[in-house]
Amino acid sequence: MPGGRLTQQERRQIGRGLADGLAYAEIARQLDRPTSTITREVTRNGGPAGYRADVAHRTAEQRAHRRKNPAPRDARADLQPYGRDAGAVRAYEETFTTVLMASGAPLMMSRVLAALTLSDTGSLTAGELSAHLKVSPASVSKAVAFLETQSMVRREREGRRERYVIDDDLMHDSMMASARSTAQVAATAREGVPLLGADTAAGTRLENMARYLDFVSESIARAAEQARAVLHTKPQAAPEKEEDAPA
Structure with missing residues (x-):
């Protein structure tokens, strides 16, 4: 091979x-x-x-060239808290991003979500994300706007800065948003049944679609609530003697 x-x-x-x-x-x-x-x-x-x-x-050639000729870096940029391997964390972030893309999320949205998820605080400023991902603040803002529609990220103001935050309930909020969206499609499909005629092929198709999506929406919401109640855990506080790596 x-x-x-x-x-x-x-x-x-x-x-x-x-x-x-x-x-x-x-x-x-x-x-x-x-x-x-x-x-x-x-x-x-x-x-x-x-x-x-x-x-x-x-793009691949440019990426290979950057690896061969990396730009000078501040040695402190690679320092990670808790003794983490900086190279391994970067590689994992790329893998996580690729999997998010394979699930249907666009590239920049996947990169932003991966960066936020892997941060211990669960929040980064627009400037921090822009520097970390090496993209423009406009690209970050556009990605965050999309993630907001999926209930995956929220914005907070810090004076003149914006901070983007993901909560511990990230997956739960996303699943519930999906359930609501699915329910809306079901309701819209059902509105067309009397218009096209309940005894017609098109009307029957819409009714079957509505029933199916209602069931899926209710199942998603029920499973999401059960999963949060049973599986959700909070991270343990780090021991006081353990210090993060220097900034």
Whole structure:
């Protein structure tokens, strides 16, 4: 099985496979590559609909160049609290971001959510996120606006600064937002039944859709409440003698 980075020709073949509607596993088989390689390549470069082989290749070359010629860093930037391995944390953050993207979240929203989730405080300012992700404050603000609609992030004012916060109930709030959204689709579907006729094919389809989504919405909400009650735990306070690494 070939190793190393994907070539430009391989990326073009991935693009052709996506255009033909092939599954990641089939594209991987044709290239003799692991399916995870194809999944990671596509999700980090716009997803199936937005993948562009030549753009993905240029991006990969730029990323490789930055790794070979890293910009000078303040040695303190890599210091982590609790004796964590800074390199391992960065690698895990990238993995977490990739998985969020594979679940359907856009790239920047996934990066912001991963950064916030991995911070011990669960909150970062716009400037801190911008510096950490090496993107513009505008990109951060746009990502946060999307995450707010999913009940995953909230904003707080600190004088003239904005701080973005995720709560311990992050997943619960997100699931409940999903349940409400699903219930709204069900209600809208049911509104169309009398309009199209309950005894018509279209009316029956809408009624079946509404029933299904009602059941799913109620199940999500019930499971979310049960899970929070049974599984949610609070992190233990760190011992007083243990100190974080210098800022």
